[in-house]
Amino acid sequence: MSQSAVPFRTRRLVCGSRVIPYTIRPSPRARCLRLTIRPDTGLVVTVPRADENHPLEPFIKRHQPWILEQMDRLAGVMSRVPPRWPYGSTLPYRGREHRVVLRVRDGAAAVARLPERILLVQTPRPTLEGARRLLKRWYLAEALRRLTNRTHTLGGQIGLSWRRVTVRDQRWRWGSCSRAGRLSFNYRLIMAPPAIMDYVVLHELCHLRHPNHSARFWTLVASHCPTYQESRGWLRRYGWSLCL
Numbered sequence: 028m029s030q031s032a033v034p035f036r037t038r039r040l041v042c043g044s045r046v047i048p049y050t051i052r053p054s055p056r057a058r059c060l061r062l063t064i065r066p067d068t069g070l071v072v073t074v075p076r077a078d079e080n081h082p083l084e085p086f087i088k089r090h091q092p093w094i095l096e097q098m099d100r101l102a103g104v105m106s107r108v109p110p111r112w113p114y115g116s117t118l119p120y121r122g123r124e125h126r127v128v129l130r131v132r133d134g135a136a137a138v139a140r141l142p143e144r145i146l147l148v149q150t151p152r153p154t155l156e157g158a159r160r161l162l163k164r165w166y167l168a169e170a171l172r173r174l175t176n177r178t179h180t181l182g183g184q185i186g187l188s189w190r191r192v193t194v195r196d197q198r199w200r201w202g203s204c205s206r207a208g209r210l211s212f213n214y215r216l217i218m219a220p221p222a223i224m225d226y227v228v229l230h231e232l233c234h235l236r237h238p239n240h241s242a243r244f245w246t247l248v249a250s251h252c253p254t255y256q257e258s259r260g261w262l263r264r265y266g267w268s269l270c271l
């Protein structure tokens with residue numbers, strides 16, 4: 028394979044006793060060098076095509092204090108999230124950790140949520156992949172039910188009418204809204220605290236009036252959800268942890 032066929036390269040940044048690996052991501056759309064740090068990707072340096080052959084070290088060194096600060100912040104956030112099933116024993120549902128219990132049972136496979144915060148997966152042949160599929164199907168159905176319900180209630184309160192709610196499995200997008208009034212949500216929102224889900228529903232409903240992120244849009248959001256800034260911050264900090 029030629030060098031140009033490898034889109035991602037990884038290198039290491041040595042800061043005193045710390046070694047921080049990073050990924051170089053060439054991007055045809057990027058205008059300038061950019062650093063991002065996320066739990067799932069670590070440190071990424073996005074490089075515009077024009078800068079692809081420039082040395083990156085001076086840029087990275089210049090931002091070293093910021094990188095170290097962000098890495099520490101990220102480690103702090105990650106330590107506050109429990110290890111999730113199947114690596115740990117729990118999965119979040121509406122902001123609360125639920126213990127996943129697998130049980131062998133003849134007949135149709137099913138998932139049930141028990142009052143003592145247990146997600147009971149019953150199946151004739153329990154395998155990790157099979158249980159994961161069942162749990163995902165259950166989360167998708169729960170997400171559709173709850174999100175439709177909240178869209179109905181909040182839409183009614185604001186006086187906005189919508190057409191249809193769908194849920195999807197998306198990595199980073201929480202919701203979208205079409206001009207025809209179709210709202211689409213990320214099923215992972217069912218794992219978030221109810222206030223976070225409500226904020227995303229409200230956000231998409233407000234797009235029915237303002238299909239942009241203008242000042243008027245945010246004023247409308249704030250008038251119905253005064254704590255929206257906190258919810259946005261929560262999604263930025265913890266959104267990555269809502270996964271199965």
Ligand SMILES: [Zn+2]
Nearest residue numbers: 230234239240
């Ligand atoms: Zn928006």
